[in-house]
Amino acid sequence: MKKPILTIITFFIVAVQALAQNITTPNVEQKDDQSTIIKKIETNSQYTIVTFENYAYQDNAWLQLNKEIFIQTDLSNAHYEYVKSENIAMVPNKNVLKKAGDKLEFKVYFKKIPSAAKSIDIIEHAGLSRPGINYFNFYNVSLTEQAAATNHVKVTDVVLLPPPPVAADTASTGLFNGSPSNYMQNAMNSMGPMYASMAKSVLDAQLAYFKQPGKIAEIAKLNKDYFDALVKVGFNYEQALKIITANGLISKSSSVTGQ
Template sequence: MKKPILTIITFFIIASQAFAQNIITPKVEQKDDQSTIIKKIETDNLYTVVTFIGHAYQDNAWIQLNKEIYLQTDLNNAHYDYVKSESIAMVPNKTILKKAGNKLEFKVYFKKIPAAAKSIDIIEHAGLSKSGISYFNFYNVSLIEQAPKITDVVLLPPPPIQRDTASTGLLYGNASNEMQNAMSSMGPMYASMAKSVLDAQLGYFKQPGKLAEIAKLNKEYFDALVKEGFTYDQALKIITSGSLISKSSSVPGQ
């Protein structure tokens, strides 16, 4: 009776070791491609499989994979090479994401890593990347610790203008009429002021290179949000809910 029990226990120990490296949304210490996340890592009898999700941060964004990509574990300097992939174009071909916000989920199969590994590096292109190109380089990806969950960021609208309701209805007769006349006369003045501010803003944005400068600033803001741990959707929600540059600061001299 004891022998079958020991056999079952041994089986479960072996099975647990075989699948110990399976993890969803692993913790990543650093990465070069801020628009791509690791959904999960799985190790079976043949391969270590990494599932990625790439995001388009602009219309007609493209994504591709180099077959030179490999894994390296915390155990030694051995490389576990690319075997095959699914749902992504290989260099020189490209997968096009037509609309900003579109997602591409794809899998990359590598040679099986040792069961004792606790973390991996994923290297598509070692060293500094070419200008404007981000490679699938992920460093110190944990096989035992998940990334912290971040709740959705909710941006609240500004509070309503507080009105002194205690003074309502306290003006009578001529005083009330004079107040109404004064407010009516101020209408054209406010309209003229609003037009002047709008013209100043338009003039500011028409300066050579100004729109490109603002676009670059917003892109850097988006990348910084993702690098700090926000998901792509959360970062996109933040930068689209309100401009990084306030309207008042867009007017020269303000």
């Protein structure tokens, strides 16, 4: 009777270890690319397979994969290297997501990791990232704990209504029998060119500001950091995109003054 019992126990241990490495939406302690999530990690008899989903935070966003990507477990410094992938372009080619909000799901196959591993790092590019480029680097990805559910915050559209009409004050405007006085007519005529000149000055100042070397790239980087920060604190991708498009960090008025 001892041999069948040992066989059952061994089978049970192997089954538990296998299940521990098959997880959906695993908890991730830190990641470099806020627009990509890990949907699933599974290990079969040949590979450890990671399913990713990338979300376009702007029009014409692009992504690509370096074949140098690897997995490192909590057990050792050994690298479990890239084997193959599905539905993602390899460097130097690119996948382009035409519209903000588009999604791309893809899979990456790695050499099989040990069954005793409880967490992994996924590293596409070790070291400092280049400006404007985020790599698929995920740190301390749990193989036993799922990510906490995101608290969805409802973002509603804000509709701006025109102000209510102001009743005409005939005493102050000098109206008599429905016709403006000569004084008010002359004042209004003189204000027209003044407002036109002010509008032109504002527009010229804006154009000069944005033409400064590196200014467009600086603003784009700031908006990207803003988007990543919104996602990191709990907004989903749609909400973060809506916030940065409706309430940019750089307003038109501040750009005119060069702030």
